[in-house]
Amino acid sequence: MRARMPGVLLVLDGWGHAPPAPGNAISEAECPFLEGLVLGRRGVLLDASGGAVGLPEGTVGNSEIGHMVMGAGRPIEYDSLRVEQQVKSGALRSHPLLREACVRLAQQRGTLHLVGLISDGRIHSDIDHIAEVLRAARAHALERVVIHAITDGRDVPDGTGALYLSRLNEIVKVSGVGAVATVIGRNFAMDKSGADHLTAQAALLVLDGRAERSAPNAEDALRGGAPDGSVTATVITGATGGPAPVRDGDAIVFMNFRSDRMAPLADMVAVLLASTARSRVRLLSLGHYDTHAGIPALVPRADASGGLADALENSEVRSVRIAEREKFEHVTFYLNGRDARPRQQEEHVLVPPAATGPVQDHPEMNLRGLVQAVIEAAARPDVGLVVANLANMDVVGHTGAYHATRKAVEAVDRAAAQICSTAFAGGRWTLLVGDHGNAEQMLTSPTDGAPAIGYGGHTTNRVPCALISVRGERLKIPSGGEAAICSVGPTVLRLLGLPIPAAMSAPELVDDSAQPIRQG
Numbered sequence: 001m002r003a004r005m006p007g008v009l010l011v012l013d014g015w016g017h018a019p020p021a022p023g024n025a026i027s028e029a030e031c032p033f034l035e036g037l038v039l040g041r042r043g044v045l046l047d048a049s050g051g052a053v054g055l056p057e058g059t060v061g062n063s064e065i066g067h068m069v070m071g072a073g074r075p076i077e078y079d080s081l082r083v084e085q086q087v088k089s090g091a092l093r094s095h096p097l098l099r100e101a102c103v104r105l106a107q108q109r110g111t112l113h114l115v116g117l118i119s120d121g122r123i124h125s126d127i128d129h130i131a132e133v134l135r136a137a138r139a140h141a142l143e144r145v146v147i148h149a150i151t152d153g154r155d156v157p158d159g160t161g162a163l164y165l166s167r168l169n170e171i172v173k174v175s176g177v178g179a180v181a182t183v184i185g186r187n188f189a190m191d192k193s194g195a196d197h198l199t200a201q202a203a204l205l206v207l208d209g210r211a212e213r214s215a216p217n218a219e220d221a222l223r224g225g226a227p228d229g230s231v232t233a234t235v236i237t238g239a240t241g242g243p244a245p246v247r248d249g250d251a252i253v254f255m256n257f258r259s260d261r262m263a264p265l266a267d268m269v270a271v272l273l274a275s276t277a278r279s280r281v282r283l284l285s286l287g288h289y290d291t292h293a294g295i296p297a298l299v300p301r302a303d304a305s306g307g308l309a310d311a312l313e314n315s316e317v318r319s320v321r322i323a324e325r326e327k328f329e330h331v332t333f334y335l336n337g338r339d340a341r342p343r344q345q346e347e348h349v350l351v352p353p354a355a356t357g358p359v360q361d362h363p364e365m366n367l368r369g370l371v372q373a374v375i376e377a378a379a380r381p382d383v384g385l386v387v388a389n390l391a392n393m394d395v396v397g398h399t400g401a402y403h404a405t406r407k408a409v410e411a412v413d414r415a416a417a418q419i420c421s422t423a424f425a426g427g428r429w430t431l432l433v434g435d436h437g438n439a440e441q442m443l444t445s446p447t448d449g450a451p452a453i454g455y456g457g458h459t460t461n462r463v464p465c466a467l468i469s470v471r472g473e474r475l476k477i478p479s480g481g482e483a484a485i486c487s488v489g490p491t492v493l494r495l496l497g498l499p500i501p502a503a504m505s506a507p508e509l510v511d512d513s514a515q516p517i518r519q520g
């Protein structure tokens, strides 16, 4: 079946909305096209954070949940919310797998190793989840617990690493069990670019205590001025008296609830353990990981199936998914409901990087290649829907480099304008939407100083959504309600003229001002 009205869905990653102000890299950029959409009658603002999408209230949005709920057409309980529920109910600390590990280790004088990102960014992890697992260890009289701390500086302002490590030491003190054994930055431990040499620094630190340096306590590990994310592999000699290598029979719990940036480390640890005769080490993860190694999760994922991908496949409408590497899994795996199954009617285009080196040096990334791929796909009569993610505002935003982020916004503005005009000329509508905020709010107000521009994390701001339609349809927010990005999937299907599955409960946002389809 062909889509009666083919179109293009453009996700502008990190495109949030905030009033013009210092630190708003969008309002302080030259972006006439996007500005016109937001201020004009074509745009609405959608919720993309907290409970509206399936996150704990007050939690910033993120790319995974953003793409998942756009595809699912409904809020999806995100891993962080499901962990929070299990903490509140006590189910996590009494989890059978955790209990079994703690009891066995207590009997055998083995060690429980906790590996996780130490902050309350609540995009990958939450420091309070470490506290809950320490309570479980205490309850089962396990004394030997070591923490392998990964420092952040990306989901939370850079420079807060020492603050979080002292909070961790406070948690350890209150729990009465545990000690920080190692510290390393997330740019090593949570690299997902395939740079194995970075991942290896974390794996060998955790497993064998192999470090670049040592420090008497965790906070001292951050002395030396490196960004929090780039702290080199450090062994903490104070409390544990030195490295706490993993011995056969120990257990490791990966404490990030989010998989994508922990899976490479978890897989490398599994391979190294098997190759060093430590096959009796028990691996567990807080959330479900998409690893090659089978690692039991303490908290299972929510089902996000039955959405856009299934509806397109059932209607035999072809879609082409296009992104650079950083957001490729989002327009495929996550938009499909964390489903990696290949589909007949789906094509994937991974746009290669245009340059190497720090992304703030080339904020346009490879938008040229992405635009070309989108225009080529949109020119094909057999393609009902083109889906693309323009990653720049988020990926460059995360660096905290304000000028570069403004440049990224301007590059996205030009690219979006080009795609929309080409699509319109070809008789296609274009729906543009942010998946969460980032570039619109880069002013950090640290507790210990004057606000400064340089915060690169996500926000809880609403995101713009705009429609450029050949038939004159306009977006409308359902009467009296607020709308969220969950409505993107149903709106896309409505614009394509396709049936909307019952599971996609979010309302579509299109009014019925569309002109009748010209026959012939």
Ligand SMILES: O=C(O)[C@H](O)COP(=O)(O)O
Binding pocket: 061, 062, 063, 064, 123, 124, 154, 155, 261, 394, 398
């Ligand atoms: O992993 C990252 O890059 C950030 O911590 C989260 O950003 P994302 O949710 O946009 O991937």
Ligand SMILES: [Mn+2]
Binding pocket: 013, 014, 062, 063, 064, 066, 394, 435, 436
């Ligand atoms: Mn994103």
Ligand SMILES: [Mn+2]
Binding pocket: 063, 394, 395, 398, 438, 458
């Ligand atoms: Mn991001």
